[in-house]
Amino acid sequence: MERIMDEKTRLRLESMETVEELIGWVKRALTDRPGYIIDEKKRTGNKIIGFCCIIGFREILDAAGVIYTPPLTTPVEDTEDSRINTTSDIAAGERYLPKTFCPIPKSMLGRKIKGNDPLLESIDLFVTPSICDCRTKAFEYMAQLVPTYMFDVPKKFDEPAAFEYFKNEVGNLRKKLETFIGHPIPDDAIAESARIFNRNSELQYEHCLLRRNDPVPITSTDSFFAMTCDMKLNVRDANVFLEILNKKMRERVARKEGFKGVRLILAGAPLARSALTLYQTLADCGVQIVAEDTCAQARKFFDFTSAHLIDLNNGDIIHALAKKHMRLPCAIYTPNSKRIELLENLVKSFNVKGVIYHALENCAPFNAEYEKIKAAMNRAGFPVLRIDNTFATSDREQQKLRVQGFLEMVGS
Amino acid sequence: MYAGIDVGSRVTKAVILDGDGIRGCALEDNIPQPLASAHSALAKALAASGVGRDALLYCVGTGYGRDCLDFVDARRTELSCDGCGINFIRPDARTIIDIGAQDSKVIKIDGSGAMLDFILNDKCAAGTGRFLEVMAGAIGLSVDMLGEYSLRSGKPCLVNNTCTVFAETEVISLLSSGNKTEDIAAGVHKAIASRVGNCVMKLGAEPEVVFAGGVAKNQGVRSALEQLTGVRFATLSIDPQFVGAIGAARIACQLYKKKENA
Numbered sequence: 195m196e197r198i199m200d201e202k203t204r205l206r207l208e209s210m211e212t213v214e215e216l217i218g219w220v221k222r223a224l225t226d227r228p229g230y231i232i233d234e235k236k237r238t239g240n241k242i243i244g245f246c247c248i249i250g251f252r253e254i255l256d257a258a259g260v261i262y263t264p265p266l267t268t269p270v271e272d273t274e275d276s277r278i279n280t281t282s283d284i285a286a287g288e289r290y291l292p293k294t295f296c297p298i299p300k301s302m303l304g305r306k307i308k309g310n311d312p313l314l315e316s317i318d319l320f321v322t323p324s325i326c327d328c329r330t331k332a333f334e335y336m337a338q339l340v341p342t343y344m345f346d347v348p349k350k351f352d353e354p355a356a357f358e359y360f361k362n363e364v365g366n367l368r369k370k371l372e373t374f375i376g377h378p379i380p381d382d383a384i385a386e387s388a389r390i391f392n393r394n395s396e397l398q399y400e401h402c403l404l405r406r407n408d409p410v411p412i413t414s415t416d417s418f419f420a421m422t423c424d425m426k427l428n429v430r431d432a433n434v435f436l437e438i439l440n441k442k443m444r445e446r447v448a449r450k451e452g453f454k455g456v457r458l459i460l461a462g463a464p465l466a467r468s469a470l471t472l473y474q475t476l477a478d479c480g481v482q483i484v485a486e487d488t489c490a491q492a493r494k495f496f497d498f499t500s501a502h503l504i505d506l507n508n509g510d511i512i513h514a515l516a517k518k519h520m521r522l523p524c525a526i527y528t529p530n531s532k533r534i535e536l537l538e539n540l541v542k543s544f545n546v547k548g549v550i551y552h553a554l555e556n557c558a559p560f561n562a563e564y565e566k567i568k569a570a571m572n573r574a575g576f577p578v579l580r581i582d583n584t585f586a587t588s589d590r591e592q593q594k595l596r597v598q599g600f601l602e603m604v605g606s
Numbered sequence: 607m608y609a610g611i612d613v614g615s616r617v618t619k620a621v622i623l624d625g626d627g628i629r630g631c632a633l634e635d636n637i638p639q640p641l642a643s644a645h646s647a648l649a650k651a652l653a654a655s656g657v658g659r660d661a662l663l664y665c666v667g668t669g670y671g672r673d674c675l676d677f678v679d680a681r682r683t684e685l686s687c688d689g690c691g692i693n694f695i696r697p698d699a700r701t702i703i704d705i706g707a708q709d710s711k712v713i714k715i716d717g718s719g720a721m722l723d724f725i726l727n728d729k730c731a732a733g734t735g736r737f738l739e740v741m742a743g744a745i746g747l748s749v750d751m752l753g754e755y756s757l758r759s760g761k762p763c764l765v766n767n768t769c770t771v772f773a774e775t776e777v778i779s780l781l782s783s784g785n786k787t788e789d790i791a792a793g794v795h796k797a798i799a800s801r802v803g804n805c806v807m808k809l810g811a812e813p814e815v816v817f818a819g820g821v822a823k824n825q826g827v828r829s830a831l832e833q834l835t836g837v838r839f840a841t842l843s844i845d846p847q848f849v850g851a852i853g854a855a856r857i858a859c860q861l862y863k864k865k866e867n868a
Contacts, residue, residue: 582728595670596726599685603721 196234198223199431207438213446216439217416220423227426228313231263235316241375244317247325248489249347249519251367253504255321256387256429258371258379264425265302265314280585283308290335296556297585298464299332306339319374321367323347326526326559343370351527361516368512384511390433392503394424395494397436399501402492404443405484406544409452411443414483415473422490455482456601459540461567462552463560464489472552472583475590479597485544487537489524496523496536498543525559533563534570541576547604548577555584577604607661608862610854611648611678612687613640613671615708616735617820619848620647622655623855630654631848640671664862666854670708682857684850685713685724691853692816693719696840700812703831705802705821707735712805714812725805731770733801735821740770741794744777745787756791756826763793768801792826799830806835814840822846
C-alpha cells in the first residue's frame, strides 16, 4: 500500500517541537488518506479491501499486497454535508435494520445505501468477522451491495476446540483472499507483515505506558489519533510516526511537563466516531483520560505485562495469528473475565480516581457487561460513571451534568 | 449570610442561610429568562430574610441553568446540592429520589451528605415533571390537581407507553373509552413511578429514603412510588422543591469558611 513517509517527511516530523505538532500532521494525513487510496487504486488498478474490526487480519491483507482500509471517511463533527452526516446514515441503514440495532454497522450500511461516500464506493471486497449480531446481520445486507466475506469468531474464548475452529476460519479467509487476488499469499510474506505489526504493537504499548505519567504527556483526543493511525495509514508509516511521537512524549515526561486534570479510565463500547465528542465533553469538565479499555487502545494489552506480539517462532503463522487475535477481551466472548482483569490492572497502575463507562446506544454486549465491571471496580474501590451515548453529538449537555456530578463525587 | 440558587428547567429557587438555619426562601417561574428569574428569586429571598444583598458572603448556583448565573461565586451540580440539602434537613437520609420538571435522579449519600453513587433518568421526558404536565393537559386538569384526584381512584388505569407523546395518545383513548379521570390520573402516576422505580432498584434504596424535587409534592406519585419500591419515605419539614437550593446555600457556607481558613 502506498506510503507517504519519505525521508524528507520523516526529517520534518523529527524536527517538530511538540507532540501537538506531530498530531496535527497525522490528523491531516488521516484526512487526506481516502483521496490517496482512491487515487492509488486508479493509478495501479489494485483492489481495495475494507476491514471492519480490530480483528481484521490486516497481516494477511498486507501480505496480499492489496490496499486495505476501514470503510468510512470519518468526519469529526456532523456537518451540513449530507454525504458525511451520521444521523442521515443511520436513518438510511434503518431501511433494512431495526431501530434497536447498534449505530455503527447501521451507519455503515446506511452510507453504502446512500452511495455517496467516495471511499466506501471504491471498496471491492469487505472482510469482516462475525463479531456481534448487529454487525453480522448488517453485513448480510451489505453483501447484497458489495462482495463481502465474513469469517466466524467463536464465542468461547478458552475452549481448545473453539480455537481450532477459529484457526480454520483464518485459513479460509486466506484462501478467499488468494482467490480474490489471483495468486497465493506465501507464509513468509505473512510473517514479514506480522513482524511489522508486532513493531506497531510494541510502539503502541510504549505509548500506553507513557500515559501512566502524571502530568500525562498527551491529551486523550490526541492519543486517540496516535493509537488509531495504523488503521488508516500504511502501518510502516504509522510505525515511523509513533517512534517519533513516543520520543517526544518521553522527552516531555523527563521535563515533567504535560497535562493535569482528574485522571480517569475510559471503558466500554467501541468509540469510533463518537469518541471525539465524548473526549471533548470530558476535557471540558477537567478530566484527563489516561487509558482506554477499548479495542483500538489498551484492551489489546490486556494483562499489561507485554505488547502481546504474534509469535514469529511458531512454525505455523496462521496459528500464531489466530492466537493473537482470539485473545482480545471483547464483550462478544463468554465468559469475558479477562476484561475485568484488564480494568483492575488499569485502575491500579494508572493512578486514577475512577472509571467512565461508555455505553453506546444498542451495543448490547458492552452495555450488558456494565454491571459486572461496575461491581468489580467498586470492589477495588473505584467509582464508575456510566455515560449513555448515541452516535450523534446532541447529548453533550446531558453528559456534562453526569460527568460534573461524578467529579464532585470523587472529590475533585 | 449565604445564598443558594437553583435554576431548574421550570422554576428558580433561592434560599438564604445563616449559621443557624434557613432565613428565607423564594421561587420564581423561569419566564422570560432564567437569569432574570434568578435575580428576582434572590431579591425575594433576601427580602424574606430581612437583609440586603450586601449581607451575602458567598453565593452558589446549581440546577441545569447554573451556567447562566454570572454573579455567583461557585457552581455545583444539583446532584451534590441535593445530597447536601437533604443532609441539612434529614441527617439520617441515605437515599434521595428527586423528580424535577426535566429529569429524575436517585442519589445515595453518606452521613455527611456526600454522594456515594447516583443515577439519572434516560434522556427523555418519561419519569419527569414534564411527563405529568403533558398528561394533566390531556386529562384536562391542572398539574397541581393531579395528585389529589388520583387518590380517589379505586381502579387505576394501565398506562403502558413510556414515550410521553404515545402516553398522551393512550390517555386520550382511555378518556374516550369512558374511564374515570381519577383512574387515569392514578395510572399516570403508576407509569412515572415505574420509570423512576427502575432507577431506585438499580441503585438500591437504603433507608432513610426521601423524596425531593417539585414532583415530590404530588401525593399520587409519592404513594405510587412507595407502593412500588416497598419503602415508606421519610418526611421532610420543608417544601421538597427547595432541597437543591438549600444544599447550594450550605455549600456556599462551606466554601466561604474554607476560603477564610485558607
